[in-house]
Amino acid sequence: CIPRSHYLPQTRTTKAKMTEQQLSPRSQATLQYLRRLKPADGYTIESYIATNGKQQVRLKRRNIPICDEGFEEIVVDRSAGHVVGIQVLTSRGDAGRGIVLVDENGKPCKNNDNTTVTVQMTNVSTSTTANASRSNSAAARGGSSPSSFSGSRQNRSTGRVSPSTTTTATPPPLLPGVDNELLFQYGLMALGALVALKIIFKALNVLSILVLPFVYLYACSNVPSNDSFDAKKELKRVMRGAHLPEEQQPKGFFEQGLNRLAASVTAELATSLGYEIGITDYAGMAKMASVKVPVAGAEYYWVGIVGKWRYIGQREIPGNKND
Numbered sequence: 001c002i003p004r005s006h007y008l009p010q011t012r013t014t015k016a017k018m019t020e021q022q023l024s025p026r027s028q029a030t031l032q033y034l035r036r037l038k039p040a041d042g043y044t045i046e047s048y049i050a051t052n053g054k055q056q057v058r059l060k061r062r063n064i065p066i067c068d069e070g071f072e073e074i075v076v077d078r079s080a081g082h083v084v085g086i087q088v089l090t091s092r093g094d095a096g097r098g099i100v101l102v103d104e105n106g107k108p109c110k111n112n113d114n115t116t117v118t119v120q121m122t123n124v125s126t127s128t129t130a131n132a133s134r135s136n137s138a139a140a141r142g143g144s145s146p147s148s149f150s151g152s153r154q155n156r157s158t159g160r161v162s163p164s165t166t167t168t169a170t171p172p173p174l175l176p177g178v179d180n181e182l183l184f185q186y187g188l189m190a191l192g193a194l195v196a197l198k199i200i201f202k203a204l205n206v207l208s209i210l211v212l213p214f215v216y217l218y219a220c221s222n223v224p225s226n227d228s229f230d231a232k233k234e235l236k237r238v239m240r241g242a243h244l245p246e247e248q249q250p251k252g253f254f255e256q257g258l259n260r261l262a263a264s265v266t267a268e269l270a271t272s273l274g275y276e277i278g279i280t281d282y283a284g285m286a287k288m289a290s291v292k293v294p295v296a297g298a299e300y301y302w303v304g305i306v307g308k309w310r311y312i313g314q315r316e317i318p319g320n321k322n323d
Helices: 004-021 025-037 132-141 146-158 180-221 231-239 253-271 318-322
Strands: 043-049 055-061 073-077 082-089 095-102 117-120 276-282 286-293 298-305 308-316
Touching (some): 025 043, 025 073, 073 095, 231 253, 231 286, 231 298
Antiparallel strands (some): 095 117
């Protein structure tokens, strides 16, 4: 009679092998995803027969169940990046409802409030080969059977890859909790905005080229004549501060009268001993007038454009200082 303690470990090992074989492609993809995300956490998925006779799976971390409840499947929601235990599937199997077991950072969730989420089964990671995880673990341990060695040697000789050793894994989202399709839409919107701005700037350049000749013709037709420039009158306006801002000009009627009188006297005295006028034409659309007053030791400048002379400034005559 063999003792019970002797054959119990063998029974558990056989059950563990059956558990790995019974994992669905979605559960295998979930296991691969967790092992890539947290290789040191020792994630495993256990398959067992519940009391109601249905086959269920349970996620373990370092051989400790994350949730005591069993699930129909354990999948990776690619839109959010977390692992969900599916409790109920729709009749068509296109959607499921369950609880979050592991978040997008690989941290187990407690789910004390039993909050459920809905997952579209078309948006979960799948594995095309049910034996991919077993093959990878066997390759990592350095063990290979003679049949696999001969098969790989035959593949090398024929230059073909066996379909049974091909594993496809769906990449995780670029950013945790963000859908790749949403990022793609934002990129298209940004590209469309850049193209629209380029078209607008190009239209403005074309419009400016078309409007520029009309602006030139308008300026040429409204340029003031040389006879319209009255040097004494313009000097009086400068002396009384007509070009200054409104807050710097005299406010009251009496102050304005005194300011006009002082400007007239100063202009007459400055021009009594003579002054020089110079007018320069610029392409027929603008003119610049200068009045040199030796007594004041300064030279004043005006620009004539669009039918009006506008004071722009003055400068001291260098020769007057030497005298």
